Amino acid sequence: MNSARLLIVDDEKDLLELLVKRLIRKGYEVKCAETAEDALLLLKKHMFDIAIYDIRLPKMDGIELLKKTKIIQPETEILMLTGHGTIETAIEAMKIGAFDYLTKPYNLSELEITIQKAEESRNLKHKNDSMKEIIRQHNEFQIIGESPIFTEVLELTRRIADSNVPVLIEGESGTGKELFAKALHYWSCRADEPFVAVNSAALPEQLLESELFGHVKGAFTGANHDKKGLVEAADGGTLFLDELGEMPLLLQVKLLRFLESGEFRRVGDVRERKVMVRVVAATNRNMEDEVAEGHFREDLFYRLNVVKLTIPPLRDRKEDIPLFINYFINKGKIQGKRLSSEALFELQNYDFQGNVRELQHIIERGILLSRSDQIEAADLLLPTRKFAQIEKLQSLCSLEELEKIHIEGVLNNVKWNKTKAAEILGVSVRNLYRKIDQYKLVEE
Structure with a gap:
């Protein structure tokens, strides 16, 4: 028993009735029209698996109907019926999207075979679409890691x-x-x-x-x-x-x-x-x-x-961090972006409380804030140094030690640009040099 839904459009009324009766007996669900305009009304109300169009139709021809059908129901397989003088037109129809064509007069058994082939083609496309959907769903999640x-x-x-x-x-x-x-x-x-x-x-x-x-x-x-x-x-x-x-x-x-x-x-x-x-x-x-x-x-x-x-936390699989970094940069579709060695070092020594999700947000922030192709450690805005300083400050007991840590932190943040550091600290460059000597500070 066939289950395909067919639409037949032909202005030869006797032939149309013959086709409808024959295909209904074969188990198909069939609707018909004598003009392209009536066919378009049916296409807007019903879904069809296969459509059979005569190329020569009054007013709007079968080629134009084919084009409009591909817009309304793009998955419908379409067979074209043509006379001897319009074979070139039928071939052109196949380039537009028709499945096949038959030349009048045609054998009804031949038409049934062609319909079956169209039905098989449509089912195969559905199966392929289903497989593509499964693949798409697979690709929606990326499980990354080699540790x-x-x-x-x-x-x-x-x-x-x-x-x-x-x-x-x-x-x-x-x-x-x-x-x-x-x-x-x-x-x-x-x-x-x-x-x-x-x-x-x-x-x-x-x-x-x-x-x-x-x-x-x-x-x-x-x-x-x-x-x-x-x-x-x-x-x-x-x-x-x-x-x-x-x-x-x-x-x-x-x-x-x-x-x-x-x-x-x-x-x-x-x-x-x-x-x-x-x-x-x-x-x-x-x-x-x-x-x-x-x-x-x-x-x-x-x-x-x-x-x-x-699932192990990221701090227990730090060798996977570079893999995630590459993935998140590529996911952002940012051509040429890369992490500096200092930025990578800081990430590999950072204790990720939010694990992979936190790493993703840090990389996205670094991409956004970086001013060149290279993402620097400062672009990541990691709280590592700040937290380390707070822990140290909790155990300090003198203003001298506080001053040393503050100056050292500013110098590190500006990569030991002493002019810039002096400006931030509100002292002269000469005074900054004196403080560096006093506290025996050394560039890392």
């Missing part, structure tokens, strides 16, 4: 990707937990199914339950219609629960039941529903501590913690 501690986690991710068991991803903020959740999805057999994320900290308890499981009309004030939850939206794919440690205790009970059976109820509903999803959860908290303190159910923790991925 041993990181590649070990990455290899474990690949090994468990095709499994259905729940996974708990732990790591500090900014380490890329959602990227690993997407990797688990797109490296699995569920890659062409939905990946649905929900942030447990983003909504109050009642709204979070509705967002997760859906609700029925009248379940609460403002519930004016039935709503499908994210659990249903993820059916067949992956449900990603971010900020798991923020989930309210009452909702944890319902999540546990769902994990054990795949069944749930929409808010306000009595009917049980069932879906098949792979659950991946992420948290920046220590869940063992959360369980011990009574903030998280122990049974739910063990149900989610079948496999744990612990």
